[in-house]
Amino acid sequence: KAGVTQTPRYLIKTRGQQVTLSCSPISGHRSVSWYQQTPGQGLQFLFEYFSETQRNKGNFPGRFSGRQFSNSRSEMNVSTLELGDSALYLCASSRLKGDTGELFFGEGSRLTVL
């Protein structure tokens, strides 16, 4: 069974630009969450999508947005990039069946903003 796939794995942008990151969840998983990982702040929740609807949202500015498609694939977008947006962006999928809460993470998209 294929794991969570994120693209691109690495990207470099300049301030003011925008970026779109993609995530393909494990087949059958309907929940997709996004996290930002930085050395200083650890893993911070961005948002979660379930059946194409944003179900939970973290405390990030409106420049961060996302969506989920009918095949459960998800994208996140960051507009007007700032230096502080440099981070590893992790996507995680989950089946959330019953009490099972395991998140399966992708390898992440490492964004560098210059």
Added chain:
Amino acid sequence: GENVEQHPSTLSVQEGDSAVIKCTYSDSASNYFPWYKQELGKRPQLIIDIRSNVGEKKDQRIAVTLNKTAKHFSLHITETQPEDSAVYFCAASRGGSTLGRLYFGRGTQLTVWP
């Protein structure tokens, strides 16, 4: 929102010794507490989790304890091995429809010396 504190931030032990990582949480409604292990350059992976109706859970050399009254939970690793070296993250969630939203601690870098 929930606030998860994790200590220590770094931990060095000799192979064969035990390691203990402690976390506290602030939201009394949190009822699901997973631990993730992230090896260098790899994705976080779930190693053990505990729900609020359970005080302790063991899986081979790993155990987690939960004290709901004091709002703290701990990870115990016995007979440590060099391959246990990684960053460990504790997390908390309210469960249910918010299982995809985890509040993470800032991580503990565990180094096991041979």
